[in-house]
Amino acid sequence: MSAPSPHHPGWLARLRAGDGLGWPVAILMSVLFLLVPLLPGEYWTQVGTEILILGLFAMSFNLLYGYMGQISFGHAAFFGVGAYATAMLFTALKTPAGAIGVPEFLLSLLVGPPVAALAALFIGFFCVRLTGIYFAMLTLAFGEMLFYIVFSWYSFTKGDDGIQGLLPPDFFQDSANFYYFTLAIVALALFVMWRITESPFGSALRTLRDNQRRAAFLGTNVKMHMLANFVIAGAFAGLAGALWGPFSRSVNPGLLGWGESGIAVFMTLIGGAGAFIGPIVGSVIYTMLQAVVKMYTVYWPLTIGSVILLIVLFAPGGILGIIERRMRAARAGNQANGGDPAAGPSAAEAQP
């Protein structure tokens, strides 16, 4: 049996490891995203905007789940805090007639991420002391606490009325313009995120995911890395939230609730947590499915429930996980060099 060349370029291994998975998928998706506003009518452009914003939100969640190995059921707290920070500044800056200038609009967007990051710093300070189910429960508890504060503090947040009338400047009121604006911001955010996941910090996060104790014995300050990542994930969720208000023209306390947190979890599971672009693939599927299903029936929760059930049972790695497994099978077949293709990777590796 021929040994694999020792100086393999490594891209295949990276595909297998999941970090580089889907350059082809990413490029294809970029092209498709650029073409969305060419579809007739505004509906699909708006669905596209939603895909991007929620996709960014799910991507930020996956920094915790896919890279650090901790599941958060309260990640929407930072999405909502970002949305409210932007909505409040937006409201303060707009004229009595309801109009807002472009600089004021951009300024109000900029305030979302840092405020969400601050909230994440405070909440993360407690959460990173725990792992696994305890981490998940604590994020859920903090998320629901923030939801309740926003829900009931009428004088400050307008409570369950939410904040209405977030009408962006004229130029951004056009669906296609707002879409391309969102696409540019999300693309930039994903590029920054990708750099982070490919950095020594990103690699340290993966060591925490796989084996926290070992990482500590190598000199990694486990809690500090978890906290830093929690804040980064919160900031990106806050950016997504900042875009949400002007997109939907309003914000409401539900944006902080566990239902919203669940969306990020669902999208990530559907797309695949093991691949960088998994959550945004999940967002495409989730959001489009919702857009279609809601046209015909009111049974959306039943539909998405069934989809999640199928994914968890039959494709635990999500859609990209299936692709990855097929590629690995193909690779193992190639390695066998025309030998028994059923031998699989284990037989190849059993050789000393």
Added chain:
Amino acid sequence: MSGNILEVAGLHKHFGGLHVMCDVNFAMEEGEQSAIIGPNGAGKSTFMNLLTGYHRPDAGKVVFGGEDITGLLPHKVARRGISRAFQVSSIFGRMTVGENVRAAVHAQMRATFRLFAPARSLGVEETGRVLELCGIEPKRDLMAGELAQGDKKRLELAIALAGKPRLLFLDEPTAGMSIEEARSTMELVDRLNRELGLTVLFTEHDMGIVFNHARKLTLMHRGEIVVQGTPEEVRANEVAQKVYLGEHHA
């Protein structure tokens, strides 16, 4: 006492009512290669856990390189140059072999808070050196979790070696290995000790390996040090014969 890289004085540890470490005094000279032996439950692993910060001693002092490191957290102990490899290989299963070692190198370089530098261009030389040294360079692109047992143990050793530690603890470095793998692993340990001056402390159940590769032995039994000395001295010791060696050489 100068020249000692490690000095342990009066180490005590209780777990509930169980006295697992009782007044242990221990020292290692720089460049030494020694072994701790003893029956299961003697406290060998606990001893290593106490020295590397995984457990906090109830009493006693651990001095490394002239600095008091008693009760420091594991990552702080690691940064001072103490590294350890585990009995049950403790690796990063969903990363490749190369990424495992590279991450360890980054941790020792204290580069893990660099957010935007590409990981693959940092610590490349050291990563390559360690992979080469441990003979797992050809497997660098394989997923660590899918390695055969012997290779996992070699990767375990590689991770511990990344970043040039001054003192290396090996907890049963050859457990689960074939005779051939065990021999080459111990040859590597000897080489690290002789050529690079690395101070090594290992535990081992295989007395053949112990007597061939340790220049000093410490026999532990029920959380206490029973005998300390050269392999010949320990072999000749009556208590040692009774509590441990007897089972092997009866």
